[in-house]
Every structure is written in structure tokens, then in C-alpha cells.
Amino acid sequence: xxxxxxxxxxxxxxxxxxxxxxxxxxxxxxxxxxxxxxxxxxxxxxxxxxxxxxxxxxxxxxxxxxxxxxxxxxxxxxxxxxxxxxxxxxxxxxxxxxxxxxxxxxxxxxxxxxxxxxxxxxxxxxxxxxxxxxxxxxxxxxxxxxxxxxxxxxxxxxxxxxxxxxxxxxxxxxxxxxxxxxxxxxxxxxxxxxxxxxxxxxxxxxxxxxxxxxxxxxxxxxxxxxxxxxxxxxxxxxxxxxxxxxxxxxxxxxxx
Amino acid sequence: xxxxxxxxxxxxxxxxxxxxxxxxxxxxxxxxxxxxxxxxxxxxxxxxxxxxxxxxxxxxxxxxxxxxxxxxxxxxxxxxxxxxxxxxxxxxxxxxxxxxxxxxxxxxxxxxxxxxxxxxxxxxxxxxxxxxxxxxxxxxxxxxxxxxxxxxxxxxxxxxxxxxxxxxxxxxxxxxxxxxxxxxxxxxxxxxxxxxxxxxxxxxxxxxxxxxxxxxxxxxxxxxxxxxxxxxxxxxxxxxxxxxxxxxxxxxxxxxxxxxxxxxxxxxxxxxxxxxxxxxxxxxxxxxxxxxxxxxxxxxxxxxxxxxxxxxxxxxxxxxxxxxxx
Numbered sequence: 001x002x003x004x005x006x007x008x009x010x011x012x013x014x015x016x017x018x019x020x021x022x023x024x025x026x027x028x029x030x031x032x033x034x035x036x037x038x039x040x041x042x043x044x045x046x047x048x049x050x051x052x053x054x055x056x057x058x059x060x061x062x063x064x065x066x067x068x069x070x071x072x073x074x075x076x077x078x079x080x081x082x083x084x085x086x087x088x089x090x091x092x093x094x095x096x097x098x099x100x101x102x103x104x105x106x107x108x109x110x111x112x113x114x115x116x117x118x119x120x121x122x123x124x125x126x127x128x129x130x131x132x133x134x135x136x137x138x139x140x141x142x143x144x145x146x147x148x149x150x151x152x153x154x155x156x157x158x159x160x161x162x163x164x165x166x167x168x169x170x171x172x173x174x175x176x177x178x179x180x181x182x183x184x185x186x187x188x189x190x191x192x193x194x195x196x197x198x199x200x201x202x203x204x205x206x207x208x209x210x211x212x213x214x215x216x217x218x219x220x221x222x223x224x225x226x227x228x229x230x231x232x233x234x235x236x237x238x239x240x241x242x243x244x245x246x247x248x249x250x251x252x253x254x255x256x
Numbered sequence: 257x258x259x260x261x262x263x264x265x266x267x268x269x270x271x272x273x274x275x276x277x278x279x280x281x282x283x284x285x286x287x288x289x290x291x292x293x294x295x296x297x298x299x300x301x302x303x304x305x306x307x308x309x310x311x312x313x314x315x316x317x318x319x320x321x322x323x324x325x326x327x328x329x330x331x332x333x334x335x336x337x338x339x340x341x342x343x344x345x346x347x348x349x350x351x352x353x354x355x356x357x358x359x360x361x362x363x364x365x366x367x368x369x370x371x372x373x374x375x376x377x378x379x380x381x382x383x384x385x386x387x388x389x390x391x392x393x394x395x396x397x398x399x400x401x402x403x404x405x406x407x408x409x410x411x412x413x414x415x416x417x418x419x420x421x422x423x424x425x426x427x428x429x430x431x432x433x434x435x436x437x438x439x440x441x442x443x444x445x446x447x448x449x450x451x452x453x454x455x456x457x458x459x460x461x462x463x464x465x466x467x468x469x470x471x472x473x474x475x476x477x478x479x480x481x482x483x484x485x486x487x488x489x490x491x492x493x494x495x496x497x498x499x500x501x502x503x504x505x506x507x508x509x510x511x512x513x514x515x516x517x518x519x520x521x522x523x524x525x526x527x528x529x530x531x532x533x534x535x536x537x538x539x540x541x542x543x544x545x546x547x548x549x550x551x552x553x554x555x556x557x558x559x560x561x562x563x564x565x566x567x568x569x570x571x572x573x574x575x576x577x578x579x580x581x582x
Contacts (some may be wrong), residue, residue, distance in 0.1 A: 127362040134366025215371035
């Protein structure tokens with residue numbers, strides 16, 4: 001059985017970021033991390049592997065050379081093999097383009113299961129998984145919080161959608177996106193980290209999986225409008241403060 | 257842009273969600289600008305009565321009411337919507353980035369091989385071009401995105417991004433039968449739906465959020481009471497969810513939900529960037545914290561520096577009064 005986990009390197013949420021004057025790009029501090037939700041996907045794949053014989057877990061990322069780091073993290077956690085589909089630089093990509101490149105890779109490699117995190121924290125789309133499944137013509141279940149493999153051809157999954165819990169039986173091959181709470185991702189041990197440091201990371205051109213052109217284009221970047229400074233509400237007593245707040249919310253903010 | 261517009265109606269059980277009216281407003285704006293026809297598309301079981309309400313917001317209401325939609329499977333809903341697209345040939349499909357829509361719409365874009373833009377917060381029309389507003393990096397950068405060929409696009413919007421437009425249309429109603437393709441490879445086994453008529457956290461107009469400063473899970477009771485009075489919801493910071501005081505469903509921030517209520521009140525929330533990324537698009541932010549240096553005050557509109565447990569009971573009474581006056 002082969003499980004492919006698609007992982008993404010994203011700009012760390014604490015990295016400095018600002019829009020350039022020409023509005024055509026943004027500059028950022030080079031601080032990256034493995035997308036938070038993808039850690040759960042890697043962990044879940046490893047847990048399935050621990051339960052079945054002959055299971056290979058493959059972590060794959062589409063991103064710049066620097067994205068090797070998240071593949072090394074995956075190796076340190078315990079995946080068997082990794083691959084980098086190398087793009088020029090870190091940027092926000094068209095989701096149909098990303099999903100087509102990844103589906104091209106998956107087709108070439110073959111798979112029984114594809115796992116991904118429920119969304120990436122840079123573009124916040126959360127749609128590449130479902131697109132990928134559609135391009136590959138295999139079943140998809142999103143927001144998965146529990147997976148139970150029945151045999152090499154079928155799996156039972158619990159999905160939490162819209163505040164409800166749904167249970168489905170799914171034939172493999174299939175694509176799943178997992179959400180926080182499905183597991184507790186492991187912390188790599190020293191042996192894993194050593195292995196990751198030494199690992200050779202194979203790299204591919206996106207074009208080796210087909211020629212795809214983005215359907216959308218980012219025309220401009222803007223900085224969000226800055227909120228005016230906070231008004232700290234003064235008052236002699238707590239009652240006075242609350243009363244002042246309520247009247248400001250009514251008269252000034254007009255939200256009550 | 258040319259061609260007609262589908263607005264996919266997201267439901268809560270068998271009633272129309274507020275966000276669907278926002279989607280219809282977005283559709284109305286495009287319709288008025290480009291002289292297109294706006295269809296409200298509702299798919300479900302027991303949804304036929306919704307047509308009379310929806311026709312005030314669209315030129316045409318398409319209702320597909322069938323028992324097969326009683327339980328959610330992605331393939332049945334998507335194949336029905338796809339079938340309607342084939343029949344009515346719109347060039348734009350709008351919907352919300354919530355509930356089932358955030359799975360159905362991307363799936364249909366995949367079947368059609370159309371462009372998709374997700375979790376948008378608005379758009380601007382420049383002559384024939386439409387520039388869609390999409391926040392990136394938790395709202396720290398706003399991008400404006402264009403669909404290259406100007407048609408064949410699926411767009412999903414973040415709740416509370418549009419005000420609901422006045423009714424005023426008098427659409428025709430069409431009951432449609434569609435071909436529903438079940439996917440035999442995904443079999444529905446069971447579902448448990450959460451009780452209650454409360455608004456979805458992402459759709460709520462009012463959110464009162466508790467952080468570590470709430471000190472214990474029991475203390476969230478008063479937040480529940482305030483939320484109840486205001487018809488809103490309780491939210492939680494990550495540390496509170498990690499400590500298992502509250503459900504993950506309520507988590508706001510980078511690894512939880514992005515919300516944009518009309519009024520957000522943070523109680524004992526420190527305001528780490530992980531959290532503020534999720535509340536950035538709220539209209540008014542109030543912070544109550546005993547620490548005057550808490551980072552939440554740098555994003556808040558109004559702040560009270562005081563003991564939470566003294567402030568909250570007073571706040572509850574005052575909000576109750578304010579609510580009764582309206």
C-alpha cells in the first residue's frame with residue numbers, strides 16, 4: 001500500500017511581511033514552517049503504516065528549494081520517501097494549478113491513499129484536496145477526524161462537517177483531508193533527525209507532470225487598513241466603564 | 257464578465273442561512289452591473305417551501321427537492337449542481353465558504369474544469385474587469401485576484417463580507433428534477449447532527465470569546481449567558497481549547513476559525529498573533545483584560561482594563577438592557 005502525503009511549506013505566522021510599493025509583490029522575512037494541518041496528515045499516514053504490512057509513506061511538496069526543510073521534517077517523523085516538485089520562489093499559487101501538478105505526480109507514482117491537511121495557513125483555501133480527488137477521479141472526504149482501515153481496499157472515516165459528525169465507508173484509492181484533533185503529531189527523535197539531515201531529496205520540475213496554466217492571477221497586493229488606536233475606557237468604577245462602553249458601541253460604533 | 261449567475265444556497269437544516277443572503281447580494285451586484293440573470297439554486301430535502309422567500313432575491317429560483325439529499329454525500333449534491341449547470345449554462349457560480357458549500361463548490365469547479373477562488377471577502381468592478389478581494393496570511397496581506405478569461409468561475413465568500421441587500425425582485429420559480437449520481441465508492445453509514453438553532457460561529461454577528469484569563473471552564477457560563485442574550489456565540493482561544501475547557505469547534509485563530517462578526521468581545525484573551533489573525537476582519541473589537549499591556553489592545557477598538565469577573569456581570573446586565581431597548 002502506498003500513501004502520499006502532500007505537505008506545504010508556509011511562511012511562519014510570526015514572520016514579518018509587507019507589501020512592496022509597486023503592489024505587485026510582497027516581501028517577507030525568511031521564516032518558514034510546515035503547514036500546521038499537514039503535520040496531522042503525516043502523523044495519520046505513519047499510524048496507518050504501523051498497522052499494515054508493506055506500506056510506504058511518501059511525503060511530497062510543491063514549493064521552492066527551501067521547501068526541502070518540510071520534507072526533512074517529514075523524514076524525521078518517519079516517512080519512507082520524499083519528493084520535491086520545485087517551483088521558482090515562494091508565492092501564492094492558483095489552486096487549480098497546484099492541484100493539477102500534484103495530481104500529475106500522484107498519477108505517475110500511483111497511490112492507494114492521499115492525505116492532506118484541511119487547509120494551508122497562507123492562502124487559507126482548503127480546496128486543493130477536493131480538486132485533487134476530482135482531477136484523479138477518486139473519492140474524497142474532507143475534515144476527517146478519525147480513520148480506520150478495514151483492509152487494503154476500504155476504510156471507514158469520520159468527518160466533522162458543519163457541526164455534525166458523518167461516518168462513511170470509502171473504497172480506496174481515495175483522497176482525504178484531515179483536521180486538527182485526529183491525532184497528536186509525534187516529535188521526531190534524534191535518530192530521525194540524523195536521518196533527515198543526511199537524506200538526499202529528489203527534485204522534479206512541475207512540467208514533468210504535464211503543462212498546466214493557472215486560471216487566476218493576483219493583480220495587486222495591498223496592506224490591510226490599519227485599525228485606529230484602541231480607546232481605553234476610563235472610569236471611576238467598573239459600572240461607569242461598562243456604561244461608557246455600551247454607549248460608545250451604540251452611538252459611535254453603531255453595533256448595538 | 258458575461259453570462260448568468262448561480263447563487264448556491266447553503267442551508268441550516270431546511271432554512272436559508274444568513275450567509276446565503278449575503279451570497280445573493282453579491283450575485284445581485286454582479287447581475288446589476290453586467291445585466292445577467294441571477295438564479296438562486298437550492299438543493300436538499302424538504303426545501304420546496306423556501307422558494308417563496310428566495311424569489312424576492314433572484315430572477316429565478318431553481319429548487320431540487322429530493323429524499324436522496326436527506327443525508328450529505330459530496331457526490332450526490334455535486335452531481336445535482338453539475339447537472340443544473342449543464343442545463344442552465346451559467347458562467348459564474350457563487351456560494352459561501354462554509355458548511356457543505358466549501359466542499360460542493362470546489363468539487364463542481366473540478367468537474368467543470370473552471371477557475372475557483374475561495375474564501376473571498378469582496379470584489380471591485382473596474383470596467384469589464386472584476387477584481388476579487390482575498391485576504392492572505394491571516395489578513396496581513398490583501399490580494400486582488402482576477403480570473404484570466406473573465407468567465408467560467410466558481411467563487412466562495414467568507415461570511416459577513418456583504419450586507420444583505422433588500423429584497424425587491426420577483427423571480428420565477430422552477431422545480432427541477434436532476435440526474436443524481438451516487439458514488440458507490442463512498443457509502444454513507446451514519447450521522448449525528450448537533451442540536452440547537454444557534455448560528456454558526458463563522459456566521460454569528462456577535463461573538464464573546466474567552467481566553468486563559470477566564471481561569472476555569474466553569475467561568476465560561478457567564479459568556480454563554482451573554483451570547484444567549486445577544487443571539488451570538490461563544491468563541492475560545494487556542495490555549496483554552498488545548499486545555500480542553502472548550503471544543504475545537506469554538507476555536508478562533510490561525511489553527512481554528514476565521515470570524516468576522518459585527519461585534520467581537522475578547523475576555524481574558526491575550527491576543528497572540530495566532531488569535532488576532534482570526535478576528536482581523538471583525539467590525540468592532542472590544543477587549544477586556546486586567547493586563548494593560550496585553551497585545552489584544554493593539555488590535556481592539558475599545559478596551560477595558562479591569563478585573564474580568566467584576567466587569568462581566570455588569571456587562572451582562574447592561575447588554576440585556578440595551579437589547580431590551582431595541
